[in-house]
Amino acid sequence: MVVVMAADATAEDVAHVVERVEALGGKAFVSQGVVRTIIGLVGDIDGFHGLNLRAMRGVAAVHRISDPYKLVSRQHHPERSTVWVGKVGAQVPIGPMTFTFIAGPCAVETPEQTLEAAIMAKAAGATLLRGGAYKPRTSPYAFQGLGRKGLDILAAVGEATGLPVVTEVVDARDVAEVAEQADMLQIGTRNMANFGLLQAVGEAGKPVLLKRGMTATIEEWLMAAEYVAQRGNLDIVLCERGIRTFEPATRNTLDISAVPIAQSASHLPVIVDPSHAAGRRDLVVPLARAAIGVGADGVIVDVHPDPEVALCDGPQALHGSELRALAQAVRQLPPLVGRGPAEAASITPAG
Amino acid sequence: MVVVMAADATAEDVAHVVERVEALGGKAFVSQGVVRTIIGLVGDIDGFHGLNLRAMRGVAAVHRISDPYKLVSRQHHPERSTVWVGKVGAQVPIGPMTFTFIAGPCAVETPEQTLEAAIMAKAAGATLLRGGAYKPRTSPYAFQGLGRKGLDILAAVGEATGLPVVTEVVDARDVAEVAEQADMLQIGTRNMANFGLLQAVGEAGKPVLLKRGMTATIEEWLMAAEYVAQRGNLDIVLCERGIRTFEPATRNTLDISAVPIAQSASHLPVIVDPSHAAGRRDLVVPLARAAIGVGADGVIVDVHPDPEVALCDGPQALHGSELRALAQAVRQLPPLVGRGPAEAASITPAG
Amino acid sequence: MVVVMAADATAEDVAHVVERVEALGGKAFVSQGVVRTIIGLVGDIDGFHGLNLRAMRGVAAVHRISDPYKLVSRQHHPERSTVWVGKVGAQVPIGPMTFTFIAGPCAVETPEQTLEAAIMAKAAGATLLRGGAYKPRTSPYAFQGLGRKGLDILAAVGEATGLPVVTEVVDARDVAEVAEQADMLQIGTRNMANFGLLQAVGEAGKPVLLKRGMTATIEEWLMAAEYVAQRGNLDIVLCERGIRTFEPATRNTLDISAVPIAQSASHLPVIVDPSHAAGRRDLVVPLARAAIGVGADGVIVDVHPDPEVALCDGPQALHGSELRALAQAVRQLPPLVGRGPAEAASITPAG
Amino acid sequence: MVVVMAADATAEDVAHVVERVEALGGKAFVSQGVVRTIIGLVGDIDGFHGLNLRAMRGVAAVHRISDPYKLVSRQHHPERSTVWVGKVGAQVPIGPMTFTFIAGPCAVETPEQTLEAAIMAKAAGATLLRGGAYKPRTSPYAFQGLGRKGLDILAAVGEATGLPVVTEVVDARDVAEVAEQADMLQIGTRNMANFGLLQAVGEAGKPVLLKRGMTATIEEWLMAAEYVAQRGNLDIVLCERGIRTFEPATRNTLDISAVPIAQSASHLPVIVDPSHAAGRRDLVVPLARAAIGVGADGVIVDVHPDPEVALCDGPQALHGSELRALAQAVRQLPPLVGRGPAEAASITPAG
CATH class of the missing domain: 3.30.70.1140 (Phospho-2-dehydro-3-deoxyheptonate aldolase; domain 1)
Structure with a gap:
């Protein structure tokens, strides 16, 4: 100091x-x-x-000279961590050896739509299923998600397809219930500084996907991870999803540099969400390829069997030819930057 | 559309x-x-x-062409609202007829410090007491507030000085307890998009002070107010407290234009927090004078009997000559822009 | 260091x-x-x-610890400076003792429109006339100003009304010519980092009005002033005119805090342009009052006899009742913050 | 409309x-x-x-509904353009078929340093040489470049190595002189809105490398290109180099999404400058790989034989192992996204 x-x-x-x-x-x-x-x-x-x-x-x-975060810092833990998601025996890795592809519908609407999206996602190479049951929306008049019923649908579809499930939790009072059904708990961008919620997921015993606040610095993002870690949970995956800037052409500006910076400051895995950053379907594939190029540990994208009727964020959901292009990129590019596929069997947890 | x-x-x-x-x-x-x-x-x-x-x-x-907010919009409620804070018979107004001065310590530390700060605040012309019992901090290792014990101190000091109390609530699970002791519930900048918390204070039966998210647009801020209003509570005061920009000289950039814009889009009162915007003591008085000039309905500032030992945000707390300068500005300038003092007796609630 | x-x-x-x-x-x-x-x-x-x-x-x-600017720093020149504009014997001060009101049309269109605007400005209390002959426009297809012909009109109108003239120069090759006709040279926001132009006006022998770059930090703005000063010209007035942020409700976000910060870091006078910051007529008067409150040394605003037909920035030009409201504010408020009117006769240059 | x-x-x-x-x-x-x-x-x-x-x-x-730019818009020119740089018979392409690697020292310091950097660049696969003779610096006390002498050095080194030369021009008065010696004229980020300079390079008869203003929207950037095009010069290459945001970890935030957006709005080639965006050597290689992934038409990077003694931007200049890593990426990745090497002989200008 x-x-x-x-x-x-x-x-x-x-x-x-x-x-x-x-x-x-x-x-x-x-x-x-x-x-x-x-x-x-x-x-x-x-x-x-x-x-x-x-x-x-x-x-x-x-x-101040030293890092303000301790448990998530790479200073005292130089090796990069791998986080394992899913049931024992079928865990999917997210970390430096692999490139993990997470996909699914922005919002769970019906069992059929969710199953169809999951099948699309798996066919394209995804090994984890994302889907929203509780949706934080800026308008109280917008669709807020199916809640508990959505969790049931997600769990059933995860079971049916063999894909572990990632879903968002928006209220500390719901954490126990969500943790019972989901394999990974997502903290959304609007809740990155909801410290009570961070502490609650820190105690829930499930891996956490922590999205960067759309207006948080990288240091604040790592401090938010520290809140989770401080409650004893170090199974945290960071997710860059765009920051708010003056540029109106995209919903947010994907801060691609944040990936190597967070990876060098922290031992936690870092993935990218190109769908929510851009808010435009035509940018998802190029940005996913940029994420692979920059060295991200995975991507998470929205897919929907029929984006035109999606209840949430339809304009950014992939399907058809774009999803095929993404599947190809995820298959071909990671080996060139030293990564293997992230399938349950590809590498195994230590110990 | x-x-x-x-x-x-x-x-x-x-x-x-x-x-x-x-x-x-x-x-x-x-x-x-x-x-x-x-x-x-x-x-x-x-x-x-x-x-x-x-x-x-x-x-x-x-x-889209119409406003996305309804209950807080001025479109269907052209007259600007006044919000009354405190016990019946001694309610303090915040609204277009008056200029309301709210002051107190950033964090409640001890009964003595809180009482001393409240006496300072009242002597300077404040008619409402602010003070933090629950503090949202970016680091899990920082002082998090006294919690329940802080609420007791605040209530006792409010009673002793006759000043209604404004305090922050950070978790939906604490709302009922805080609402029992405080006269007005504050939603901090980091929780502006914590929709569960907004709904909880919407049902708590006490006026709400809603700070703008440091990275929220004015429209998102009004949507957050709509979340509160939609639960039946229209006693909402908006508080501009600075937004995040590229300029490093201040902690945040006070968006002074947001005051007349919010006042013309919504019927709710709008006040300014110059202490947290700037994060610098030397700017509090000039910015408070700017707030009066621009037509704000009040200001909320940090005061501390001994800023050097403050546990939270000491660098921005006023005392001594700066507090006297602010007291003078609050006394002299508002009449020139058509406002009276906001004392309990100055105007009375309708009906 | x-x-x-x-x-x-x-x-x-x-x-x-x-x-x-x-x-x-x-x-x-x-x-x-x-x-x-x-x-x-x-x-x-x-x-x-x-x-x-x-x-x-x-x-x-x-x-780095010391200020990177020297000549404009207040560190070695603690007293605040006054800049005098206009012909000897009728110079108008801009500085800490006065509040200077500068007004005129955004663009010079015709002799009649310019004269009419100047008369409006003078009647409202303005002591300096602004007007654009060379306009930097983002589109090559937009009206670029009358150039040389506009300079002639401005000079004639300045002569007729007795108001010294402030006008923008956008190209180093035009500086000599503009300096011959104008009393003060304005550097616009887009040229704040046009170092060749800064050096040219530094050698032109006329006072300079240096607008802050819409995306410049306060430090960069002072460094730009240092470029002018380094060529021997210390008659520089700084002008805050809004910075680019994520907020879409205003064209730019007026950084009102920049006024006291620049005044404490530099001895140069600092004024505010509320017209270009907001880009909305309804905000000009409130923001001008905020500027007086915060301690600015003056304001510069657009006026137009018929904003509906203005060739440039009509939506922000004042006339009628708004101009009267501004005139009243400029007359009543400055004395309350310790300032007199900035008329040629009110104070006189030292020596 | x-x-x-x-x-x-x-x-x-x-x-x-x-x-x-x-x-x-x-x-x-x-x-x-x-x-x-x-x-x-x-x-x-x-x-x-x-x-x-x-x-x-x-x-x-x-x-407004239609694009405000015409000549550079893809609306009336759906095919993407290729710009050719260098002497007839040895022209290097920048466009959709190739991936062009431009490298060299930020500032030309001595003939030896420039030659050494050019040899390093060429060995790593660069086909165009960049180097600064005129440097726009925020401080008048910083090294401003060698000027005319630097141009001579660059031209000689370009001749010796066979690499066409790209160099910045900062003043409209220097354009003719620079155009005589250089093969491509660069407009730097601080001059993107210097409209007189844009028009001057539009008339100079050499290809133009137009960097995005660090605070310009994509639309404003394309409008700046329109200024050049309107003077008859359509040989323009756009260069994304980072925008100013609230994130302090990088000098600027590389807006990687701007590449596909600009490519879909305009027919002009778009390259990326990862060195100036990040301002950190450790990010240059990951960001260059991201640029390839996202579909950029090339990259431009700083190299220096001894970054520790560089007079300008040493912290971001590549050498040694990082330059080798970049050379490898530029060789291996572009073919996977459908591009060939950009050597003079690889493809030939039409007609």
Whole structure:
């Protein structure tokens, strides 16, 4: 931690900072510059935060140096992690050795539509099924998902197709119920900073898919993962899904650079959601190929047997020729960047 | 609603849109341009959304024309509303006739600190006391607030000073408990899109202070208010508190234009939080004066008897000469823009 | 300047940094932390930049501490400056003692329209006339301004009304010609980083109105002013005119906080353009009042005798009742924040 | 063009709009909705703009429907274009059939450094040499490039290695001189809206590399290309180089989606600059692979024989193992997305 004193700070101001740091058992190294004095702090960083250094007289700025996240940081866990999803014996990996393809309908509407979408997804190479039963919608007048009934449909379709199920949970009060039926719990972009919900999924005993808040920095995203991890659950997969910028041509701007940055800051796997980032079907395949190129550990996409009648996000759901193009990309490109397919049998969990 | 067809849309594509709209009982007016055809829709707009027009073949864009919010819109409720906070007989107004000054500590730390801050606030002209018992923090390792114990302190201090209390609620499971002790429930910026929480405060029977999400558009903010209103609670005060932009000099960029825009789109009162927007003490007074100038219905600011030891957001808390400057601005400027002081006795609730 | 070493930096890496700094005659203070080492540099900062410290092995980050701008910084020039515009004997001040109202048509269209707008502006209290002869437009097919002919009209109208003239220059090749006719040269938002143009106006011998780039940080804006200053011209007025954000309700988001921040970082006057920020007529008056509240040194607004037929930015030009409301605000509010009117006779240049 | 009337617009307001449109020879189709009336306009769109419809009484919004750019639009030129760079007989293509690799030093410093960088670039597979002689820098105290001397060095090195040369021009007054020595003129991100410069390169008779403004929308970028095209030069290559967002981990956020969007809106080739977007060496290779995956027509990267001593942007220049990794990606991946190498002999200009 580095404290930068203001140009007009007095010797007393400097002494005051040093004194308080030392009172906490820390060490303060003072370097007197021509214009300003800087003080380097060594010791209990979290304790120093309690000092509220920024508010002290004569302090111009405080620069934190260490990562604010611990459990998810790669600093103390240099090897990248693999997260396993599904029932024992048929677990699907998400991690550095494989490229995992997750697909399914944005919203579960009917048993038929869900089964059809799952079959499409599996045929295209997907090894995990996504589907929304609880939908967070900006309008209280929009379709909010089938809830409990949607969970039942998803579980049955997962069973029928042999695909483990990923579904979103939007309320801490629903976590136990969703965790009973789903194989992986998704935290959506609007809930990335819903700390009560993060803690609840941290205690639920199922892997977590944590989408980046559409306006969260990468550091805040990793702090959100830390909330989950701190409750004892390190089976977390990060998902980049676009950030809010001034560009109106896409719903959000896919921050493709966030993938290698998050992978180098954290040991957690990082996947990409090209469907929700762009909000446009014609961009899903190119962006999925970009995700493979940049080194993502997987993609998650919307598919729908009949996008024209979809109750949610139809304009971005794949089908037909686009889905075939994506299937081909997912088959051909990952081996060129050193990855195998993510099927249950392809690699096996350690231990 | 206006549907813009693609340049290469066929007559069949146009007919298909018209047919589906008419099947729903709507009317479709086709205007054939030189390059493109546009179709104006009249009828049940919500039904048209179900059609998923954007996904139909040949459709290039769909423009919505009416406001997506209803209960909070000024379209059907042209008169601006006043929200009354506090016990019957001593209610404080927030609305177009007055300028309301809300102040208190960012976080409740001890009974002494809270009482001292409340006395400071009242002396400076504040008529409502703010204070945080539950704090949403980006780090799981940061001070999370005193919780239930903080609520007790706040209630006692509110009682002692005669100031109604505004406090944040961060979890739907805590709403009933907080509503029992507080006079107004605050939804923080990180929870603006926590729809379960919005619905819970919509049913709690207390006025709501709804902060704008730091990355929410004004329309999304009004949609969040609609979530609260839809549960029967129209006592909502909107609070602009800065948005996330590329500018690093302030924590967030106060979107001062949002005040008149929200006031013209919605009948709800709109206040400004200059403390959290800037994150810098030296900007609080100028920004509060800007808020008065732009026509806000009030301000909410952090005060602390000793900012240097504050457990939360000390760098932005006012005290001493800055608080006196703010008190003076709040006294002198509002009359020039046609407003009176917001004391319990100054105006009285209708009926 | 502070160099933060990576967690895995070696003692050699540290020694290498120290050695290079000392080779340049600087001093390096090494503070060895538990996780990382930090090095404080004292001496010739500009020389250190040449070292390209960020690229050295083991270096994680470099924090600059001093302001990168010198001539426009308030650090070595604590008193705020006043810039005088117009012919000797009738100069209009822009600075901390006054509030200056600048108005006129966005684009000069005809002698009649310009004269009429100037008369409206003067009647409303404006003491400087703005008007565009050269217009930078995003489309090559849009009206580009009358050019030389527009300059003649402006000069004649300025003469007739006694108002000094502010006009934009968009090309370094036009600077001499524009400087001959205008009293103040405006650099528009799109040219804030056109360094050749900045240097040209720095040598032109006329005061400069420097609009903030719509996507420039405050620091970059001050660096642009430094380009002008470095050519010997310190008669620079900064103008905040909105930045690009995700919010679509306004054309740009007026960054009202930038006013006090720029005033505290630089000694130059800072004014606000509420017309171009919002792009909406109904926001001009509230935003102008916010500008007065926040402590701006003036405002610049578009007026037009008949906005409906304006060739440029008609939707934001004031007339009629709105212009009267603005005139009233400019008359009544500034005295409450310690400012007088900016008439040629109100204060006089020193010396 | 669609005009949306306000809810309280009168029949006279509607009639007034219709009348003015018809006076210009256009047609106006009126659709009266339950709440609002909409008017579809057919005819001379540019003429309608002159009407300033937005400023008319009763008008709530005006939606433009056709693309505002013409010459660079794909609407009237559905086939994607190939731009040829270099001397006749040894021209290098940039377009849909190939993947073009452009590399070289950010700034030309010495003949030796430039030659060494060019040899590195060529060995890695580059077929065009980039290098900066004129550098636009945010600080007037930073290295501004060697200017004319740098051009001579570049031309000599291009001659020696057989690589056509791309270099930036920052001032309209330098265009003729730069065009004499360089094979392709680059417009940098800060000059994308410098319309005088765009027109000057439009008349210079050399291909243009047009970087996206770091804060420009895709539409504004295409409008800038239209400025060049309108002067008769359609040999324009677009270059995505990152946009400004709230994320601080990268210098800018590479907007990878902009590549397929620009390719579908315009017939011009689109390449990616991963070096300047990220500003971090470790991201250049992953982002270049993402660019190939998304379907870009090429990449442009910084290389330097000794990044530690680079005078400009050293932290992002490739060398050693990273350059080898990039060379491998550029060789292996493009064929998988249907592209060949961009060598002078690989395909030949039509006609």
